[in-house]
Amino acid sequence: MPIFVMLSTIGPDGFHKLNTRPDRLHEVNDEVEALGVTILHQYALLGQYDFLNIIDAPDDVTVAKLATRLAARGTMKTTTIKAIDVDEYIAALAADPDPL
Numbered sequence: 001m002p003i004f005v006m007l008s009t010i011g012p013d014g015f016h017k018l019n020t021r022p023d024r025l026h027e028v029n030d031e032v033e034a035l036g037v038t039i040l041h042q043y044a045l046l047g048q049y050d051f052l053n054i055i056d057a058p059d060d061v062t063v064a065k066l067a068t069r070l071a072a073r074g075t076m077k078t079t080t081i082k083a084i085d086v087d088e089y090i091a092a093l094a095a096d097p098d099p100l
Helices: 012-020 024-034 060-072 086-095
Strands: 003-010 038-044 051-056 076-083
Touching (some): 003 060, 012 024, 024 060
Antiparallel strands (some): 003 076, 038 051
């Protein structure tokens, strides 16, 4: 399945909820996985983004649905990037010689 990087920023309401109920993060993870997405790695960040999630999903549409459902809650915003395995990338380059 395709791999995606999801960066998220939490709003004031989201931080309040997380501060009063830290276990809410695991509950959200369970809700994410119920949509057919697997969270491979998750990190809390310092800086522009608050969390980084490496996720495995069946397709782009599933990830778009996930991002919409999370944003609809009004407590967070996400930026999602599709990731390509480096070995697959190298194989694709090697299979198609430079036409230039």
